[in-house]
Amino acid sequence: MKARIAVIEDDKEINSILVKILTENGYEAVPAFDGSSALKMLKKDSFDLILMDLMLPYMNGETLLYELRKLSDTPVIVISAKSMMETKLEVLRLGADDYIIKPFDINEVIVRIEVVLRRIQATGGGDILSSGKLKLNIAEKRAEWDGKPVNLTAKEISLLELFLKNPKKTYTKAELYETVWNDVYYYEDNTINVHVSNLRSKLKKVSGQDHIETVWGIGYRLREE
Numbered sequence: 602m603k604a605r606i607a608v609i610e611d612d613k614e615i616n617s618i619l620v621k622i623l624t625e626n627g628y629e630a631v632p633a634f635d636g637s638s639a640l641k642m643l644k645k646d647s648f649d650l651i652l653m654d655l656m657l658p659y660m661n662g663e664t665l666l667y668e669l670r671k672l673s674d675t676p677v678i679v680i681s682a683k684s685m686m687e688t689k690l691e692v693l694r695l696g697a698d699d700y701i702i703k704p705f706d707i708n709e710v711i712v713r714i715e716v717v718l719r720r721i722q723a724t725g726g727g728d729i730l731s732s733g734k735l736k737l738n739i740a741e742k743r744a745e746w747d748g749k750p751v752n753l754t755a756k757e758i759s760l761l762e763l764f765l766k767n768p769k770k771t772y773t774k775a776e777l778y779e780t781v782w783n784d785v786y787y788y789e790d791n792t793i794n795v796h797v798s799n800l801r802s803k804l805k806k807v808s809g810q811d812h813i814e815t816v817w818g819i820g821y822r823l824r825e826e
Contacts, residue, residue: 603629604718605646609639609653609665610680619652622707628714631815636660640668648675650717652710655681655692663695674742676717676755680705686790694794696754699782716783720759730765735804735812737761746808756781757800764813764823773820778824797821 602762606628610616616632623630631646637659643651651669655662666677681691682703682742689700699713730737734747742758744751753761759781763772774793775786782792797813814824 602628602648605629605632606714607631607639607643607646607648607651607653609633609636609651609657609662611635611654614793615654618707619710621715622711626711634658636662640665643669643675644672650714651675651677652714653677653679655679655683663692666692666695666697670752670754674752674754674758678710678713678717680710690791690795692794694785696799698754698756708716711726711803717755720755720781720783730762732765732812732825733767734808737765744804746804749807751803751807753800753803756796756801760796760800764821768823768825771816771819771822772799777820 606623608616608619608623608630610619610632611634613634616634620630620632631642631648633642636657639653640660641776653662653665657665662679662681668704669675669677671709676698677696678699678701679697680701680703681688684702692700698717701710701713730739735744736746737744737758739762742755743762744758760777763777774789777793777797778784778786801811801813804810812824813821815821
């Protein structure tokens with residue numbers, strides 16, 4: 602079954618190129634050209650992944666991402682000409698799974714998509730991981746604490762799965778990045794800090810407890826209940 606990908610980009614030429622390349626690579630690509638119509642489409646239809654620009658008419662990408670995360674944990678890859686680190690970190694905090702800077706290499710876009718979709722498909726087993734009242738259903742990509750749902754992004758689900766599978770292990774940032782992002786960790790760009798911080802705060806909001814602790818100078822590990 603073809604993976605469905607929403608392509609949200611107001612530049613018609615870039616949108617057309619992305620749709621064409623995705624279709625040629627075996628995906629079903631559905632275009633949208635502004636933030637407002639894109640949100641209506643995402644509320645109505647389901648997608649396996651979303652490619653989106655930030656500088657969109659009627660509703661900018663940051664607002665669209667914020668509204669989307671109220672509804673869904675569908676993986677989002679942002680493709681934007683905004684190269685400021687502050688913008689990238691803010692978008693990751695809002696729940697994006699990856700960030701590609703324009704002008705982009707189409708082969709890189711395809712590889713990034715493959716990595717995200719492969720990671721999602723890899724959680725297709727029937728296992729339920731747990732630590733005390735914290736549970737993660739891998740097959741359904743659903744986390745909960747004491748029966749209360751915790752709305753996590755795909756990256757956060759992958760991080761939590763890793764922590765729950767190895768509860769006594771302290772992970773370095775390089776180990777987390779290379780496992781969850783499936784890429785080589787070259788330098789510290791704060792990506793891991795942002796995603797772990799988001800995961801930690803979402804779990805604490807539901808449970809009132811810190812479930813992930815920082816081991817200074819090394820990395821992160823699951824806090825035993």
